[in-house]
Amino acid sequence: MSMQPDLTLPSKAPTELFHGDALGKPFAVYMLADFQDGEAEELRKFIASDEYDVRFAPRYNFAGQALRAVFDYHLKLAEGGIYHPTLFVVAVQKTWSKDGVLLVSLNCDGECGVDTCRMRAEDVASAMVNLEIANMDWEEFKDSELPSVESVTAGLGGTIFESADNKKPPHHTFGIYTTAGANMTNIRVQLEPDWDRKQPEDYICEFAGNMTAYPDPWGEVLSYHPFVCRRVKALHRQLFICADKKDVEKEGVLLCKMDWDGNIDREDVLEVGNNENTKTRRCPVGEAASTLVEIADHKREWED
Amino acid sequence: MTWTIKEICTNMCWGAYCTKGPRFGVTFNWDKADKTTKRRRRRSAGCAPNPNRCSTKKNYPKGHSCDEYPFASVKEADQGGQVNRCVPADQNSRQGNLIGKYYQSSCGGNPCQFIVGFGNPNSAGVKYCSAFQDPKTMCVPDGNEFKGNNPDVQPPNKRDLDQVRGYLYMTERGTEVSFDHDLEPGTIIHSVRAINETLFDETLKLKRRDDYDYYDDSDNDDEDDVDDPNLEVVEDKIAYKIV
Structure with a gap:
């Protein structure tokens, strides 16, 4: 069984990043799993689905490192004003099609500070747009968060993509x-x-x-x-x-x-x-x- | 899943035609408000703080989300009195995508004014979108329409209902669409529609006030079951006024 990366993050992020509307800024994607270039591009395209501006960060491969390393890098990246400052995506496992990806928010609705939510790769770009225009709240996505990989392995979460039908x-x-x-x-x-x-x-x-x-x-x-x-x-x-x-x-x-x-x-x-x-x-x-x-x-x- | 936003349109139409003042017309201003302002709007609409009434933590069935009207992203939400409805979360997410896409493409990412209309207002599964024709009969609250934190009620007096206005048009592509504006035949519509959406799905139409661009998600002929359809922009025109 592969080692699960350390996904802990600080509870707060610098607030100066959070002012103003960031709609239209590209969303950054990072990898904690060891993807080959083709595999990474496949995931990025899947998330973007010809509809959303989803890009690799200039440095996106953090294979073998903790999520905190991505967090620290993204804070610096956001200072440049090009990428969306408070929302980004992290592929924790190579099995993203089954296990989903991690959406990270550095300012989830002003109440919960920094938080993560595991969701289906095909849903994550839409979620970021909805959060950006405040059409939906972070807690609403958390309400239907996918179970963590550990809980699935332990039999706690059932099959992630079991069809409701x-x-x-x-x-x-x-x-x-x-x-x-x-x-x-x-x-x-x-x-x-x-x-x-x-x-x-x-x-x-x-x-x-x-x-x-x-x-x-x-x-x-x-x-x-x-x-x-x-x-x-x-x-x-x-x-x-x-x-x-x-x-x-x-x-x-x-x-x-x-x-x-x-x-x-x-x-x-x-x-x-x-x-x-x-x-x-x-x-x-x-x-x-x-x-x-x-x-x-x-x-x-x-x-x- | 079927690509629809029927519950979303039901909520919008309640806010546009049925709720007791302030009732929300169809002209809105996207003001690129900061997060704090949008948060305040969500709160005044009754969708925040979380968990809101549509959450499983409030014993609402899983998979629902709180939809407010007017949108938290428009200035008109500042006047308060927004309506909210618990809707399937996937519908709310689709609406958000449409709005976000419109702000980026038609507004060019800059603050803009636009007009919302409702396509196929008589379609199956949608309530209140034809209510401008007979609000006294058709504005019957179903228990899921809230104003702030309380169930909304039918406008109680004739005088209030008499202020409801709306016009139904046929477009050249054969779509019925309602606006509260008196539009001329030939008015150009730019619709954003879901490829493969069913003919009877409710549509959301947005029109730029300044240059008569329209934006909607709309119908198509075949295939009911489409996951995450791509959207396409289609030009259409007002053909004639029906009512």
């Missing part, structure tokens, strides 16, 4: 349409009360269209739904919800089942849906989402 059971997302000018926000809350606390990919229901203004709103829904499925691939192709009454709490919503092959690439996608292949049934709004989930999971039959 692997943990999630398959789920369905149902499109919501209205043909009666119903309040879509209210419908959304009624259908899925906790939706605003979910990641978008976890939504059970998703706004798909307000057809109220069309001469034939229901006809538009039938025509439009397969087309929406082409654009928003997460939507359930056959099952969706239509609020055909303005007061959904009192009158419920329509559960809709369109029998078609679900082929969103067909040329006649706007002509697939019609009254012949689409069934509806009325349902209390509070039960609509769970009912459709059970139907989609084949735990319940469609009842006309």
Whole structure:
């Protein structure tokens, strides 16, 4: 097992560096691991991803040294006013694609002084921009910091890049349409009360269209739904919800089942849906989402 | 993950059309404020000190971040009364990238004035971006909109709501976009858009006030699932006013 470098840093850095806006100044990258030139350039390009100005510091190879050596060097470099003074990146391990890189802040939001945060290499440039314009705070990045290499080795941190998707059971997302000018926000809350606390990919229901203004709103829904499925691939192709009454709490919503092959690439996608292949049934709004989930999971039959 | 900033746009539109005064129009000034000033703005917006209400330390689900409007980087945040919303952190990060890119490219790294508009305001998953058309009905707080440290409330009286204004336009590329300014057909738009973003994603549009450059992230035709897409600048024009 390779020796872990000493990553300790002073708690504070000279404050004279911290005045003014530094947006646009290139971010410096350093190496504590022993990279070959090609490997180092590969990492720099990966971080920059053709979007950000990320450069090697004039001296960037600190292989075998402590992080403190980089810190001391960067303070001198920052005096030149070319590089971003308070944010820089350090590759601690050659296995950066798995273990991430270290973002160092010399003035994290004015409260915590000097600090480090391990994050994915592809996220680090974006994080620096967000910190620079104060769109996000240091603590917010620390909230989702990658586990340290030591904790992973000891089995404390799990697999760093374990896909969240692997943990999630398959789920369905149902499109919501209205043909009666119903309040879509209210419908959304009624259908899925906790939706605003979910990641978008976890939504059970998703706004798909307000057809109220069309001469034939229901006809538009039938025509439009397969087309929406082409654009928003997460939507359930056959099952969706239509609020055909303005007061959904009192009158419920329509559960809709369109029998078609679900082929969103067909040329006649706007002509697939019609009254012949689409069934509806009325349902209390509070039960609509769970009912459709059970139907989609084949735990319940469609009842006309 | 899908490249969207729907929750971000929802928050911006609440601040633009729904919150009770001060309501924030769409003209902003990037003033290159120092860190202390931006920090103060984050605090007055309710997103600082940390941990803020969107943190796991405050029992909010992991992966969320506090988004404030107006941005902490603009002078208009100094008037206070900003709104904030807990949004997926990746959306907040994308917005930050867009703003930072705009400041560097369109503003040339110098203080500038710009106008924010909202593309595809009726798109799926976005709230409040069409609220200028019917604020009384559409400005219904969902519990996640805060003003400072308290849940925001719907503007209570008709007089206040009557002050909400906005116009919906169609661009020559076929994107609906709303501004609170009365723009002429032919106004040039420079959009910064995510390559491969879905048609129904909400868009963020920024317009230079002085030379009518626009900046947005916007839609594209295919492929929902794109990680870290590159952004491209696309020229567009206001074709006509819809509403």
